[in-house]
Amino acid sequence: MADPKETNEKYNVKRFRSVEKENPDYGQARDWLQAVGFGFHDEQRSDELIDKILAMYQADNRELTGVYVNEEPPLHALNPGFPVATFGTLENNLNVGFGQELRTRQITAVTVRGTHRRHGILRGMMTADLTDAKDDGFAMAALTASEASIYGRFGFGVATFERSIKVDTGPKFRIRHEPVGRVEIADPRVLLELAPEVFERVHHRTPGSIVRQDSYRHHVSGAMKRDGSEDKAIKCALHYGPDGAVDGYVSYKFAGWDTKPYTVEIVDLVAATDSAYLELWQFLGSIDLVDRVSWPEAPVEDPLAWALEDGRCVTSSDYRDMLWLRVLDVPAALSARRYGADGRLVLEVRDALGFADGTWELTSDGGVVTVSEAGGGSQDLSPDLSMDVTDLGSVYLGAVNPVTLASAGRIREHTPGAALAAQHMFAVERPAHCLTHF
Numbered sequence: 001m002a003d004p005k006e007t008n009e010k011y012n013v014k015r016f017r018s019v020e021k022e023n024p025d026y027g028q029a030r031d032w033l034q035a036v037g038f039g040f041h042d043e044q045r046s047d048e049l050i051d052k053i054l055a056m057y058q059a060d061n062r063e064l065t066g067v068y069v070n071e072e073p074p075l076h077a078l079n080p081g082f083p084v085a086t087f088g089t090l091e092n093n094l095n096v097g098f099g100q101e102l103r104t105r106q107i108t109a110v111t112v113r114g115t116h117r118r119h120g121i122l123r124g125m126m127t128a129d130l131t132d133a134k135d136d137g138f139a140m141a142a143l144t145a146s147e148a149s150i151y152g153r154f155g156f157g158v159a160t161f162e163r164s165i166k167v168d169t170g171p172k173f174r175i176r177h178e179p180v181g182r183v184e185i186a187d188p189r190v191l192l193e194l195a196p197e198v199f200e201r202v203h204h205r206t207p208g209s210i211v212r213q214d215s216y217r218h219h220v221s222g223a224m225k226r227d228g229s230e231d232k233a234i235k236c237a238l239h240y241g242p243d244g245a246v247d248g249y250v251s252y253k254f255a256g257w258d259t260k261p262y263t264v265e266i267v268d269l270v271a272a273t274d275s276a277y278l279e280l281w282q283f284l285g286s287i288d289l290v291d292r293v294s295w296p297e298a299p300v301e302d303p304l305a306w307a308l309e310d311g312r313c314v315t316s317s318d319y320r321d322m323l324w325l326r327v328l329d330v331p332a333a334l335s336a337r338r339y340g341a342d343g344r345l346v347l348e349v350r351d352a353l354g355f356a357d358g359t360w361e362l363t364s365d366g367g368v369v370t371v372s373e374a375g376g377g378s379q380d381l382s383p384d385l386s387m388d389v390t391d392l393g394s395v396y397l398g399a400v401n402p403v404t405l406a407s408a409g410r411i412r413e414h415t416p417g418a419a420l421a422a423q424h425m426f427a428v429e430r431p432a433h434c435l436t437h438f
C-alpha cells in the first residue's frame with residue numbers, strides 16, 4: 001500500500017512539496033530528506049545542508065511522497081514522523097530526437113527502510129505514481145536505477161548507456177581538428193549562471209537528454225559538494241565559439257600528486273557544437289604535468305576516439321545502463337517522435353500493469369506520423385512485431401537495436417525484416433545520450 005488515496009491499518013501515505021524553513025511543513029520535508037539519505041547510506045545531513053537541498057528541490061518543483069507507520073514505535077526507535085519509504089518525482093522535458101520534446105515524469109529517491117522491505121511498499125508507490133502520471137497526461141516516465149533487477153517488472157526498459165573512460169594525454173594524444181573557437185580558463189563560479197544556459201543548447205541537440213535539476217549548477221561550479229561544503233578543487237575552462245559566445249565548458253579536478261599517472265578528472269563536460277567538444281578535449285590534452293584525463297560519465301558513442309590520430313589513447317570500462325524509460329501512453333509517445341525513415345509497423349505491446357497494452361499501427365510518411373489502435377473490426381491488423389513495454393522503452397530513442405532484442409528472444413518478429421525496419425524508423429539524428437543523473 002502506498003497510495004495516498006488508500007487507507008491501510010499499517011501505513012499512511014503523504015504527498016507534499018519542499019517548503020521554506022518558516023513554513024510549518026518544513027519538518028516533514030526535512031525528515032523525508034534524512035530518510036532518503038538513510039536509504040542510500042549517506043551520512044546524516046547537517047541542518048545547513050538540508051536547507052540548501054530543500055531550496056534546490058523547490059526550484060525543481062519536486063513532489064515528495066512518504067510512507068509512514070500508523071502505530072507508535074517502541075521506545076528509542078525512530079519517531080513515526082520519519083517515513084519508512086520515500087519516492088520523489090519531477091517533471092521535465094526529454095529530447096526524443098529531431099528536435100521533439102516530450103514532457104516526462106522523472107522518478108527518483110526511491111527507498112524503503114530495511115525493516116519494512118519486501119512487503120510491497122515499492123510496488124504500491126510505483127503503481128500509484130504511474131497511474132497518477134498517466135491520469136495527468138504523461139506519456140513517458142523515466143528513472144536511473146541503483147540496480148538493474150528492480151524496474152523491469154514495472155515496465156521500464158534501458159534506453160541509453162554510458163561508460164567510464166581514461167584518456168592517455170601523453171605524446172600520442174593528437175586530435176585531428178583545426179580549432180574554430182578558443183578556450184579560456186574561468187572562475188568556476190561563473191558556471192552557476194552559465195552551466196544551465198550552455199546545457200540548454202546541448203539538450204536541444206541531444207536525443208535522450210533530460211533537462212537538468214538545479215543541483216547540477218551548484219555541483220559543477222564548485223559552489224556545493226555533496227556534503228554541502230564548497231568544492232575548492234574544481235577548475236573550469238570555457239569554450240567560445242567563432243561568434244564569441246560560450247558554447248561549451250569543462251569542469252574538472254586534479255586527482256592529486258598521489259595518483260599516478262597524474263590525472264585530471266572531468267566533473268562535467270558539456271559542448272553545444274562538435275568543434276567545442278573537440279577543442280575542449282584539445283585543451284584537456286594540453287594540461288601540463290598531467291598524463292591522463294578520466295571521465296566517469298562519458299558517452300558510449302564518442303567522436304573523441306575517431307578524432308584522435310591514435311584511437312587507443314582512449315580506454316573504456318564500466319559500460320552501463322543509464323536512462324530507463326517507461327511508456328505510459330503508446331499513441332502519445334509514438335506520435336511525439338519523428339522517425340529516421342518512413343515506414344509502417346504494427347506493434348503489439350504487452351504491459352503487465354495495463355497502461356500500454358494493445359496493438360498499434362505506426363506510420364511515418366514524409367515526416368507525417370500517424371498512430372492508431374489496430375484492434376477490432378476492419379482495423380484488425382496482425383502485428384509485425386510483438387514486444388513487452390520494457391522493450392518499447394528500450395528502442396524508443398534508437399539506442400537499442402530491435403534486431404538485437406529479437407535475437408535475444410525479447411521482441412518477436414512476425415513479418416520478416418520488421419525488426420530491421422524498426423531499427424531504421426526509430427533511429428535518431430545523433431546518438432542518444434543522457435547527461436542528467438537524477
Ligand SMILES: CC(=O)SCCNC(=O)CCNC(=O)[C@H](O)C(C)(C)COP(=O)(O)OP(=O)(O)OC[C@H]1O[C@@H](n2cnc3c(N)ncnc32)[C@H](O)[C@@H]1OP(=O)(O)O
Pocket residue numbers: 039040107108109110111112113116117118119120121122123124143144145146147149150153
Ligand atoms: C529510481 C531510484 O531511486 S533507484 C533507487 C532504488 N533504491 C535503492 O536501491 C535503495 C535500497 N533499496 C531499497 O530501498 C528497497 O529494497 C527497494 C526500494 C529497492 C525495494 O523496496 P521494497 O518495498 O522492498 O519492494 P517491494 O516489496 O515492493 O518489491 C516489489 C517487487 O520488486 C522486487 N524487488 C525489490 N527490490 C529488488 C531488488 N533490489 N532486486 C530485485 N528485485 C527486487 C520484489 O521481489 C518484488 O517482486 P514481485 O512483486 O515481482 O514479486
